[in-house]
Amino acid sequence: LCRGGLAERLCRLQNRxxxxxxxxxxxxxxxxxxxxxxxxVLIVKILEMxxxxxxxxxxxxxxxxxxxxxxxGDAVVNAGEPILKVLFARETAAHLKSRPxxxxxxxxxxxxxxxxxxxxxxxxxxxxxxxxxxxxxxxxTEKTYGLTKMLIRKNIxxxxxxxxxxxxxxxxxxxxxxxxxxxxxxxxxxxxxxERSTVNDSLLEMVESQGAVGWREVQVRVVIQRVYCLPARExxxxxxxxxxxxxxxxxxxxxxxxAYGMFSEVQLQSPSSADDIEQYCSRWEGKFCCLxxxxxxxxxxxxxxxxxxxxxxxxxxxxxxxxxxxxxxxxEMMTTNLTPPSFCYIxxxxxxEIHVEVDEEEQISNLYQPPAVHALxxxxxxxxxxxxxxxxxxxxxxxxQVIFPLSNEFHMLIEIWLFxxxxxxxxxxxxxxxxxxxxxxxxxxxxxEITEALSxxxxxxxxxxxxxxxxxxxxxxxTVLLLQKPxxxxxxxxxxxxxxxxxxxxxxDSTTQANSVCALRGTVxxxxxxxxxxWPACDRCGNGKLELCPQDRGLLYCNQCSEVVISPVLxxxxxxxxxxxxxxxxxxxxxxxxxxxxxxxxxxxxxxSLQSYxxxxxxxxxxxxxxxxxxxxxxHPNCVALEEIVLL
Numbered sequence: 001l002c003r004g005g006l007a008e009r010l011c012r013l014q015n016r017x018x019x020x021x022x023x024x025x026x027x028x029x030x031x032x033x034x035x036x037x038x039x040x041v042l043i044v045k046i047l048e049m050x051x052x053x054x055x056x057x058x059x060x061x062x063x064x065x066x067x068x069x070x071x072x073g074d075a076v077v078n079a080g081e082p083i084l085k086v087l088f089a090r091e092t093a094a095h096l097k098s099r100p101x102x103x104x105x106x107x108x109x110x111x112x113x114x115x116x117x118x119x120x121x122x123x124x125x126x127x128x129x130x131x132x133x134x135x136x137x138x139x140x141t142e143k144t145y146g147l148t149k150m151l152i153r154k155n156i157x158x159x160x161x162x163x164x165x166x167x168x169x170x171x172x173x174x175x176x177x178x179x180x181x182x183x184x185x186x187x188x189x190x191x192x193x194x195e196r197s198t199v200n201d202s203l204l205e206m207v208e209s210q211g212a213v214g215w216r217e218v219q220v221r222v223v224i225q226r227v228y229c230l231p232a233r234e235x236x237x238x239x240x241x242x243x244x245x246x247x248x249x250x251x252x253x254x255x256x257x258x259a260y261g262m263f264s265e266v267q268l269q270s271p272s273s274a275d276d277i278e279q280y281c282s283r284w285e286g287k288f289c290c291l292x293x294x295x296x297x298x299x300x301x302x303x304x305x306x307x308x309x310x311x312x313x314x315x316x317x318x319x320x321x322x323x324x325x326x327x328x329x330x331x332e333m334m335t336t337n338l339t340p341p342s343f344c345y346i347x348x349x350x351x352x353e354i355h356v357e358v359d360e361e362e363q364i365s366n367l368y369q370p371p372a373v374h375a376l377x378x379x380x381x382x383x384x385x386x387x388x389x390x391x392x393x394x395x396x397x398x399x400x401q402v403i404f405p406l407s408n409e410f411h412m413l414i415e416i417w418l419f420x421x422x423x424x425x426x427x428x429x430x431x432x433x434x435x436x437x438x439x440x441x442x443x444x445x446x447x448x449e450i451t452e453a454l455s456x457x458x459x460x461x462x463x464x465x466x467x468x469x470x471x472x473x474x475x476x477x478x479t480v481l482l483l484q485k486p487x488x489x490x491x492x493x494x495x496x497x498x499x500x501x502x503x504x505x506x507x508x509d510s511t512t513q514a515n516s517v518c519a520l521r522g523t524v525x526x527x528x529x530x531x532x533x534x535w536p537a538c539d540r541c542g543n544g545k546l547e548l549c550p551q552d553r554g555l556l557y558c559n560q561c562s563e564v565v566i567s568p569v570l571x572x573x574x575x576x577x578x579x580x581x582x583x584x585x586x587x588x589x590x591x592x593x594x595x596x597x598x599x600x601x602x603x604x605x606x607x608x609s610l611q612s613y614x615x616x617x618x619x620x621x622x623x624x625x626x627x628x629x630x631x632x633x634x635x636h637p638n639c640v641a642l643e644e645i646v647l648l
Contacts, residue, residue: 003192010281021127024107025095028130042106044084046098054209056093058086059120063103075579086123096131103132199290201259201323207296222256222264223365224358225315226465227280228478229253229445232268250445252280254356255311255368255478256289259337261322263312264345266291266356275447278482282465286368289358292349298346307477308344311465314388316340320366342622371464376436377424385469393420394460396435396503396647397517401631416440418454419517420461423497426504434506435517436473438463445474451484458648459483460498503647505627508640509582514633520642521624522578522588531575531591536568544571578623587639590628 001008044060062082086106088096094122098104107128199219200206211548229250254266302309317338330567349356371390379389397419418438425434440446453459464480466473475481505519512518537544538558549555549564556565571593578588628642 007284024128030501034119040108040118042110044086044104044106044123046086046100046104047083048100049098051134054090056088056090058088058098058104059216060084060086060104060123068427083120084123085120086126086128088129092127092129096129098131104252105130105132108633117193127411133481146251176343199608203256203258203262203264203345204260206294219292220258221288221290222258223367224254224265224284224287224289225257225368226311226478227277227284228250228254228465228480229254229277229500230477231443231445240644252277253478254284254289256291257318259323259367261318262432263315263317263341264347265308266294267297267346267348268356275449277447277480281480281482283360284358286364286370287358288362288365289356291356293349294347296345297348299343300346301343307467309341310388310467311478312344313340314465315369319369322367339481373462375424376420376422377428377432379473380432380436380470382468387468389468389473390462390464390466391422392460393422393436393438394503395454397629397645398648415442416446417515418461421503423499426501433516434504437515438466438475438516440475440481441477443477444479444481446481453483454648463538472638493546506644507582507625508580508588508628508630511632512583512640514630514632516630517645518625518628518642519624520580520588520590520628520629521622522580524619524621524623525579526577528575528589528621529574529575534570534572536565537571538565538648539567539569540565542569576623583640585638587637589639589641590626591641591643592626593644 001011014568043063044058046058046060047065048059049056049608060083062084064081076518088098096102096104105125106126107130109125110128110333111125113124137480180528197220203220203222206218230253232251236413252268254268255263256266257263290518300308317340322338332405339434365610373390376393379391382389385508395418399417399419401417416439418440421435425432428434444609450459450461454461460483462482463475466475466479468474472522505513505517508520509517535544536546536556538546538561539561541558541560543558543560546556546558546565546568549557552564556568557563558565573591573593575589575591580586580588626644627647629645631641631643633640
């Protein structure tokens with residue numbers, strides 16, 4: 001809010017008003033009596049009640065005499081006493097829990113409004129109101145009333161009806177048992193109980209009529225556009241087991257859309273695992289569901305939730321005409337010039353109820369927009385920023401990067417880099433990289449199935465609703481990674497053919513950037529002998545932290561396999577300097593690991609063995625092709641630091 005502006009002043013005024021009301025009510029409860037000052041107090045007896053536009057309207061008779069000495073039944077109404085229409089806000093009505101025949105004291109500053117062509121005055125600003133409990137009989141009656149369910153007539157008046165925007169042939173809302181809501185709502189165990197609750201098709205109307213407290217007696221019918229997981233409070237904490245990152249504690253969420261095009265995010269209450277996200281996507285996306293028992297967690301805007309609105313923008317405009325408030329539901333509506341939503345309600349389920357009922361037997365809704373699958377080559381040519389994209393790609397290499405270690409040495413905040421390719425990149429000759437790096441942020445929830453699969457072998461992965469911008473593909477919140485190919489997702493004319501030949505990497509040249517993979521060939525011009533070392537590793541699991549066997553100190557023991565290692569593998573590391581024709585002006589430093597290629601194994605073995613080989617005798621050896629990860633590229637000094645890798 002602008003400092004000193006009208007909105008800021010109104011906000012402060014509302015805060016002071018709420019504080020004053022809360023303090024006044026607390027004082028009345030502490031004193032356990034009605035305030036003694038009766039000057040300006042309006043005493044009324046409720047005759048009839050109904051609700052309109054979230055305001056409780058009470059038809060009352062004004063009492064001239066004080067009701068402090070009378071019970072509710074003894075406060076006899078005289079025909080000559082004036083009739084008033086008293087308006088109570090939702091919060092005030094919930095506090096009073098009033099019903100017909102109750103006596104209410106309304107304290108200043110209440111206001112009287114006289115309307116033209118109306119004989120009944122309207123009483124407003126009734127925040128400082130108190131119901132009179134005068135005897136033990138009335139207290140017993142109050143307790144009895146509290147256990148019963150009183151129905152209040154609810155007049156549903158839409159703005160379209162108020163401003164006469166509806167067609168004359170449309171029937172107005174009828175007053176029926178469906179339009180009665182309970183003062184003391186009951187908990188339903190079945191969200192699909194049509195006889196107990198009314199079904200609406202407008203999220204915004206539900207929010208306006210039911211408020212933030214919760215939807216009890218009504219449902220809203222929506223279409224599930226997306227199913228995904230968001231990290232819970234503990235969701236950013238990742239556990240590293242070997243080379244497998246395991247995400248924990250996530251919350252299943254639904255992005256839903258109503259018949260008017262309005263979006264809401266529904267966050268289910270209980271934390272769950274991301275392992276079942278695949279079946280939820282296939283079973284729920286595109287289906288109708290009824291929401292009940294919801295409460296508003298937050299009203300967010302585009303500036304506050306860029307990630308959420310980038311997903312909403314990818315679903316806009318709707319593929320079919322949507323309803324427009326105030327116009328006939330049968331008329332054809334254009335969807336090309338609709339303004340994208342500027343706000344979205346985050347809903348959460350209240351505890352103890354079944355809140356979401358998905359009709360899995362029903363056909364896919366026409367309003368559903370499946371992700372449009374594109375080829376990687378086409379995604380790299382998108383000009384926009386923060387664009388959602390979906391694609392199939394084969395993961396060639398996985399790399400973990402620790403962002404921030406936590407207090408426990410086994411828990412840390414990590415970021416995953418997946419280096420992927422597809423047939424469109426492999427078949428391109430120039431100008432497009434053959435392998436693209438995809439960043440999986442710590443906020444992107446991954447299931448154990450996909451992390452374990454990627455740690456073993458190369459996989460064909462479906463990236464749903466990833467974010468493209470500034471030349472990078474990022475998997476963020478609301479991005480889903482799947483192994484199996486969903487049937488509903490369209491290819492949008494993209495080439496999704498499988499890779500037929502061996503995978504090729506771009507060779508190191510002047511355009512190579514850091515945090516990429518490339519192929520390298522060159523001539524050895526130097527060896528960093530201080531970095532050379534070797535260590536034994538388990539030949540079964542690759543564990544490099546072997547111990548001496550307790551029973552036989554001459555053997556090695558692996559804690560991960562819990563077995564004795566008979567034939568350990570010798571792993572080695574060494575830094576060498578290469579002269580590469582593609583980067584003749586740069587110092588190329590490569591960290592090579594264990595026996596990846598025969599030529600390098602011989603070189604490292606000669607250096608680390610006890611034989612008296614001279615370093616000078618190994619200079620000038622030809623090396624290549626090596627698959628490498630680029631750590632850094634600097635201009636002062638002109639140096640490229642790489643590390644030899646093994647592709648999945």
